[in-house]
Amino acid sequence: xxxxxxxxxxxxxxxxxxxxxxxxxxxxxxxxxxxxxxxxxxxxxxxxxxxxxxxxxxxxxxxxxxxxxxxxxxxxxxxxxxxxxxxxxxxxxxxxxxxxxxxxxxxxxxxxxxxxxxxxxxxxxxxxxxxxxxxxxxxxxxxxxxxxxxxxxx
Numbered sequence: 001x002x003x004x005x006x007x008x009x010x011x012x013x014x015x016x017x018x019x020x021x022x023x024x025x026x027x028x029x030x031x032x033x034x035x036x037x038x039x040x041x042x043x044x045x046x047x048x049x050x051x052x053x054x055x056x057x058x059x060x061x062x063x064x065x066x067x068x069x070x071x072x073x074x075x076x077x078x079x080x081x082x083x084x085x086x087x088x089x090x091x092x093x094x095x096x097x098x099x100x101x102x103x104x105x106x107x108x109x110x111x112x113x114x115x116x117x118x119x120x121x122x123x124x125x126x127x128x129x130x131x132x133x134x135x136x137x138x139x140x141x142x143x144x145x146x147x148x149x150x151x152x153x154x
Contacts, residue, residue: 032059034063037065052076055076087101088151089105089109089143089150090148114136
């Protein structure tokens, strides 16, 4: 893990890179205004324990972002709202805002496909680096094709 936070942040904002599964890492209760847990799905071994720690460390009423549907009630959270956002892959949408979202997503895909997929395709599926790269290249061609209206829900 490498810290990639900006050099300048507001005085009330602090980024930390730590082992999220280290229970008790943060000694103070109610110490965070917001907890961002996106892109951790593959790295948390015990979600119930992790969510309990998030609940313990988040200020009352403080929001957090987490992947998919989790049993957040078990950790103590109440009034849970699951919000989905439609995200186009590529700038094909007619709505200008969604077109910009799609363009940004396409930019992320240019490096993201390989960054997220190379280890899985070569180590788990046993593909050669060249074959995996070809899959990423073909996928990116699909995202760039405005005739393909691809989207996902976040």
